[in-house]
Amino acid sequence: MNTQLPRRRFLAYSLASAGLLTTTTARPASTTELLVPNITGLYSIKVAAISAPRNAQEAAEQVRKWPGRIAVGGGRYSMGGQIAIRAGLHLDMRSMNRLVWLKEKEKRARVQAGMCWRDLQDIIDPHGLAVMTMQSYSNFSIGGSVAVNVHGRYVGNGPLCNSVLALQVVLADGSIVEASASENTDLFRAAFGSYGAIGVVTEVELRLTDNIRMERIVQSVPLDQYPEFFSTRVAADKSNIMHNADLLPPAFDAPISVTWRTTDKPLTENARLIPRGLSYTAEKNMIWAATELPFGQSLQNRIRPMMLEKPAVTWRNHEASLDVASLEPRTRLFSTYVLQEYFIPPRHFLSFARTMAKVLQKHDVEALNISIRHAPADTTSILPWAKEEVFSFVLYYKQRTYAGARDKVAVWTRELIDLAIAHEGRYYLPYQLHATRQQFQAAYPEAAQLSALKNRFDPGKRFLNEMWNKYL
Numbered sequence: 001m002n003t004q005l006p007r008r009r010f011l012a013y014s015l016a017s018a019g020l021l022t023t024t025t026a027r028p029a030s031t032t033e034l035l036v037p038n039i040t041g042l043y044s045i046k047v048a049a050i051s052a053p054r055n056a057q058e059a060a061e062q063v064r065k066w067p068g069r070i071a072v073g074g075g076r077y078s079m080g081g082q083i084a085i086r087a088g089l090h091l092d093m094r095s096m097n098r099l100v101w102l103k104e105k106e107k108r109a110r111v112q113a114g115m116c117w118r119d120l121q122d123i124i125d126p127h128g129l130a131v132m133t134m135q136s137y138s139n140f141s142i143g144g145s146v147a148v149n150v151h152g153r154y155v156g157n158g159p160l161c162n163s164v165l166a167l168q169v170v171l172a173d174g175s176i177v178e179a180s181a182s183e184n185t186d187l188f189r190a191a192f193g194s195y196g197a198i199g200v201v202t203e204v205e206l207r208l209t210d211n212i213r214m215e216r217i218v219q220s221v222p223l224d225q226y227p228e229f230f231s232t233r234v235a236a237d238k239s240n241i242m243h244n245a246d247l248l249p250p251a252f253d254a255p256i257s258v259t260w261r262t263t264d265k266p267l268t269e270n271a272r273l274i275p276r277g278l279s280y281t282a283e284k285n286m287i288w289a290a291t292e293l294p295f296g297q298s299l300q301n302r303i304r305p306m307m308l309e310k311p312a313v314t315w316r317n318h319e320a321s322l323d324v325a326s327l328e329p330r331t332r333l334f335s336t337y338v339l340q341e342y343f344i345p346p347r348h349f350l351s352f353a354r355t356m357a358k359v360l361q362k363h364d365v366e367a368l369n370i371s372i373r374h375a376p377a378d379t380t381s382i383l384p385w386a387k388e389e390v391f392s393f394v395l396y397y398k399q400r401t402y403a404g405a406r407d408k409v410a411v412w413t414r415e416l417i418d419l420a421i422a423h424e425g426r427y428y429l430p431y432q433l434h435a436t437r438q439q440f441q442a443a444y445p446e447a448a449q450l451s452a453l454k455n456r457f458d459p460g461k462r463f464l465n466e467m468w469n470k471y472l
């Protein structure tokens, strides 16, 4: 879905509507231009104004001048109103997409927070460098990724906060401050996973790593042996770089482990990065067939493992530059593809996996797959999704767009959230806001600490979005 407006027009309208720009070319933005959408096409939010700062000073000025609520948006891939607040100002960070500096020998880079991973990969790849931790796809903004404290498939890395060295943040009073593990520590810890509640992240300093060749190893693993397999065969071997295991419908009981490990073997794919703008016709057809044709699911279950069996040796940056477009449906008019994620301690892995499958079957959920990943405990962020070591269960499914379908999804989503909580686990916050307040509080008891820090950094509660409006 293209959520980009022509940049110059967007900036002029938005600054004007925020009262921050007076120019004769500016005119009031139309209603559609003031709707802030997200990737799902659901839950667009009508805001009073949109502005697109180009640097920290402009962001600070807009925060100082705007009298009401402010919500921040990056790539707009969160799914339930995390990026906007009704009748407030939407700060669109996508114009803040420049490199601040790159220190090649020290393997460090500082970027503006609206830059997406793919843009950074273009810059660092010629230097033989790669991002340490990011999502599986490269379209997300780096600031949005900080605010969600995202994770990928990297073995042992855990959330993004473990590879961020410093942040620049615009606070509610318009001040621009630096935060790191040794400076403004509370602010640094609160920024990760606080979904724009504390301030606007304007710059991010990242630790980088070497771009290396990786070979894909695919294995079938019995479900009840997977945690043991992961700790002895995946985590224990330092040459393993990325790992996930796929559970396929309808039984979700036979993990296919996919591990990318360091290798010197010749490349099977010479491109250093996945080119932008590919059409992904085959991928789109396969997803459509899997969810719409009578035998589509069993076809997918046969084709997918076969595709994975092909030998693959690629650059790390190539595998890390996947494009969300490869998952996009042809249209989101009648149905939309959505994600959920649950974080479960290893001791409850099997019970959760089996019961989750039953819930999905009971409600006829149109699940495409569940991807299992792992993360060690997060000891940095105030609101961690990995309070202890966890396996994560990423559910990718199709949802019809009419209101009745949303209500049905809400029912089984709440059932899965209860299931995660009963297994001493948590659910992920960037997705639809189906959790009740009680479920949020049970899953994230540290929210009280985040509230206390918010009172300190943002006493007027100016930074608010639809998610925090519901839960905090």
Ligand SMILES: Cc1cc2nc3c(=O)[nH]c(=O)nc-3n(C[C@H](O)[C@H](O)[C@H](O)COP(=O)(O)OP(=O)(O)OC[C@H]3O[C@@H](n4cnc5c(N)ncnc54)[C@H](O)[C@@H]3O)c2cc1C
Residues within 6 Å of the ligand: 039, 071, 072, 073, 074, 075, 076, 077, 078, 079, 082, 083, 084, 093, 113, 114, 134, 135, 136, 137, 140, 141, 142, 143, 144, 145, 147, 148, 149, 150, 151, 152, 194, 195, 196, 197, 199, 200, 201, 202, 324, 327, 339, 430, 465
């Ligand atoms: C296809 C798909 C695959 C995904 N895969 C993964 C995955 O592998 N791992 C994972 O962890 N997540 C994954 N996600 C979830 C995704 O990581 C989050 O939605 C993330 O927020 C995306 O970044 P964004 O730039 O789109 O953020 P947005 O959706 O724009 O914003 C997310 C939150 O961050 C806040 N925010 C954004 N920018 C700033 C800023 N500069 N300062 C302060 N707050 C800010 C917003 O207010 C909002 O609350 C996936 C989502 C999709 C759609």
